[in-house]
Amino acid sequence: MIIKNATFVTSAARAEQFLTPDKPVIAVCGKSNVGKSSLINMLANRKNLARTSASPGRTRLVNYFDFGEFLLADLPGYGYAAVSKAEKEKWGVTLQKFFERSKDIAHVLVLVDIRHGATEDDVAMIELLNYYIVPFTVVLTKADKLSRMRAESHAKQIADSIGLTRRNVLVTSSQTRAGREELLQKIETVIPSDDEEPKEGKL
Ligand SMILES: Nc1nc2c(ncn2[C@@H]2O[C@H](COP(=O)(O)OP(=O)(O)O)[C@@H](O)[C@H]2O)c(=O)[nH]1
Ligand SMILES: [Mg+2]
Numbered sequence: 001m002i003i004k005n006a007t008f009v010t011s012a013a014r015a016e017q018f019l020t021p022d023k024p025v026i027a028v029c030g031k032s033n034v035g036k037s038s039l040i041n042m043l044a045n046r047k048n049l050a051r052t053s054a055s056p057g058r059t060r061l062v063n064y065f066d067f068g069e070f071l072l073a074d075l076p077g078y079g080y081a082a083v084s085k086a087e088k089e090k091w092g093v094t095l096q097k098f099f100e101r102s103k104d105i106a107h108v109l110v111l112v113d114i115r116h117g118a119t120e121d122d123v124a125m126i127e128l129l130n131y132y133i134v135p136f137t138v139v140l141t142k143a144d145k146l147s148r149m150r151a152e153s154h155a156k157q158i159a160d161s162i163g164l165t166r167r168n169v170l171v172t173s174s175q176t177r178a179g180r181e182e183l184l185q186k187i188e189t190v191i192p193s194d195d196e197e198p199k200e201g202k203l
Helices: 036-044 085-100 120-131 148-161 180-190
Strands: 007-012 025-030 062-066 071-074 105-113 136-141 169-171
Touching (some): 025 036, 036 071, 036 136, 036 180, 105 180, 136 148, 148 169, 169 180
Parallel strands (some): 025 071, 025 105, 105 136, 136 169
Antiparallel strands (some): 007 062
């Protein structure tokens, strides 16, 4: 799949503002600072489509981007220690409301830092996705921070730790753009096109 001209659509602060999409939605979620915005920029071939930040916890909205064949929803990051309990709960409710509308969501990319592995929050996120029967792929980020060999062994370990096969885990780096093609291929298999059934059914 070739991404021609990805654009920002809108931000939603509350569930009532979530889009009723006219094309498949790919949602991106993960811990604050895991590299969501960077991954979106890499996919879009843009430097600043989604804002990236060295200080975590800034994205508190669901940001929608139009990628042509699909919409991409950048979800609020979770697990940022410095926010209040009340605010954390608010985010939890926002995420939950988002996934309640699971029929609107084609696929979720759950981003996990390849160095640190899945956190408790990631596991909770995956449980939520399983509960609402939303298909997902785990996307490991920042692979450039490890040697190729260590990256591969981390990928196996992380997949194992959350009960997935290595095949369901992609290794990426927004810095080196490693894994971009594999990720786009994956997206292509999960979005139904106009004239054919989805290539990969929900198992
Ligand atoms: N080395 C490296 N740094 C990255 C990568 N992706 C993101 N970062 C850095 O990690 C920090 C957080 O990234 P950001 O995309 O804003 O994370 P978000 O909070 O999940 O949206 C920024 O300082 C990025 O430059 C990557 O693939 N490699
Ligand atoms: Mg971000």
